[in-house]
Amino acid sequence: MLDIKVTKTETPKEKPTGKLGFGKVFTDHMFIMDYTLGRGWHDPRIVPYQNLTLSPASMVFHYGQEMFEGLKAYHGEGGDSYLFRPEMNAMRSNATNDRLCIPQVPVEDYVQAVRELVKVDEDWIPTEAGTSLYIRPFIIATEPFLGVDISKNFLFMIILSPSGAYYESGLAPVGIWIEDDYVRAVKGGMGFAKTGGNYAASLAAQVKAHDDGYSQVLWLDGVHRKYIEEVGAMNIFFKINGTIVTPALNGSILPGITRDSVLTLCRSWGIPVEERLISVEEILDAQKQGNLEEVFGTGTAAVISPVGKLRYKDDVMVIGGGEIGPISQKIYDTVTGIQLGKVEDSFGWRVKV
Numbered sequence: 001m002l003d004i005k006v007t008k009t010e011t012p013k014e015k016p017t018g019k020l021g022f023g024k025v026f027t028d029h030m031f032i033m034d035y036t037l038g039r040g041w042h043d044p045r046i047v048p049y050q051n052l053t054l055s056p057a058s059m060v061f062h063y064g065q066e067m068f069e070g071l072k073a074y075h076g077e078g079g080d081s082y083l084f085r086p087e088m089n090a091m092r093s094n095a096t097n098d099r100l101c102i103p104q105v106p107v108e109d110y111v112q113a114v115r116e117l118v119k120v121d122e123d124w125i126p127t128e129a130g131t132s133l134y135i136r137p138f139i140i141a142t143e144p145f146l147g148v149d150i151s152k153n154f155l156f157m158i159i160l161s162p163s164g165a166y167y168e169s170g171l172a173p174v175g176i177w178i179e180d181d182y183v184r185a186v187k188g189g190m191g192f193a194k195t196g197g198n199y200a201a202s203l204a205a206q207v208k209a210h211d212d213g214y215s216q217v218l219w220l221d222g223v224h225r226k227y228i229e230e231v232g233a234m235n236i237f238f239k240i241n242g243t244i245v246t247p248a249l250n251g252s253i254l255p256g257i258t259r260d261s262v263l264t265l266c267r268s269w270g271i272p273v274e275e276r277l278i279s280v281e282e283i284l285d286a287q288k289q290g291n292l293e294e295v296f297g298t299g300t301a302a303v304i305s306p307v308g309k310l311r312y313k314d315d316v317m318v319i320g321g322g323e324i325g326p327i328s329q330k331i332y333d334t335v336t337g338i339q340l341g342k343v344e345d346s347f348g349w350r351v352k353v
């Protein structure tokens with residue numbers, strides 16, 4: 001258990017009014033904890049939100065030794081605030097940390113830090129339908145040193161950002177670009193980790209997709225450029241002939257917490273589920289034969305993002321007539337219902353702040 005020192009701001013900011021976007025407004029406080037080799041994590045504290053002072057030689061700026069996470073706090077039924085499976089983010093953080101030679105943060109300490117910070121800024125959790133407080137834990141290497149090595153110092157921080165409804169008016173299907181040139185990750189690399197380099201590597205393809213009018217990129221595997229991996233910030237699911245199919249966790253895709261929740265729910269509903277290799281040809285064939293019933297992305301940001309259009313080279317597949325499929329809608333309603341305390345939480349996923 002951490003002994004977190006809390007220093008409250010003397011100049012609370014105005015809360016934003018009107019439409020909330022994403023990731024531009026930050027709350028009054030942040031969490032910080034230092035790591036020093038030989039001493040471990042120390043000095044956990046909640047302080048007024050502020051800029052950092054770092055040496056320009058801090059290792060994070062040069063070789064990218066850093067990690068981050070993303071989860072949300074929700075204003076639930078009856079006015080209580082909830083987190084959704086925060087221990088999963090803590091565990092995934094440690095898997096990322098191991099890959100990047102960043103020291104682990106004990107899961108209980110991580111969840112405690114998130115809860116205590118959200119509690120301090122609880123009145124920043126927006127209350128309108130679909131809104132939430134985005135939580136961004138991250139760790140950076142701060143030792144001032146230009147050699148390629150493991151930093152001896154790190155900072156673990158958590159910042160909070162009120163965020164608007166992902167969907168303004170119902171679940172809107174998105175267009176996805178299947179990238180056939182650039183790749184995001186390979187087995188043995190860091191695709192399963194949530195670290196900045198993976199996202200930096202994704203930007204060039206994202207530009208191509210946007211230029212062509214598609215909102216996100218769907219990555220293929222880095223070796224054969226044949227097997228479906230994941231979307232820029234979502235895992236991907238297909239409903240083919242009544243079966244829900246998603247790529248298996250193979251080391252090059254992020255093990256999404258929403259993905260895991262969707263698999264658990266579908267299994268509990270008796271829907272056949274398969275985690276396996278899926279080639280892009282299989283999807284094209286299923287579409288041609290009229291068996292591709294639903295396609296959706298899963299992630300913390302949108303929960304479910306129905307895919308209405310998939311482009312692969314010269315083929316453009318229109319799925320479900322651009323409408324939302326019944327399974328996508330049911331999963332969305334159930335997950336958001338659990339998050340907000342409106343639906344029974346049979347799996348113990350909801351955590352009161």
Ligand SMILES: Cc1ncc(COP(=O)(O)O)c(C=O)c1O
Nearest residue numbers: 233234235254256257258299300
């Ligand atoms: C690359 C990538 N895949 C998948 C996901 C979905 O993960 P989660 O459901 O934990 O938000 C995310 C978002 O965090 C992501 O960045």
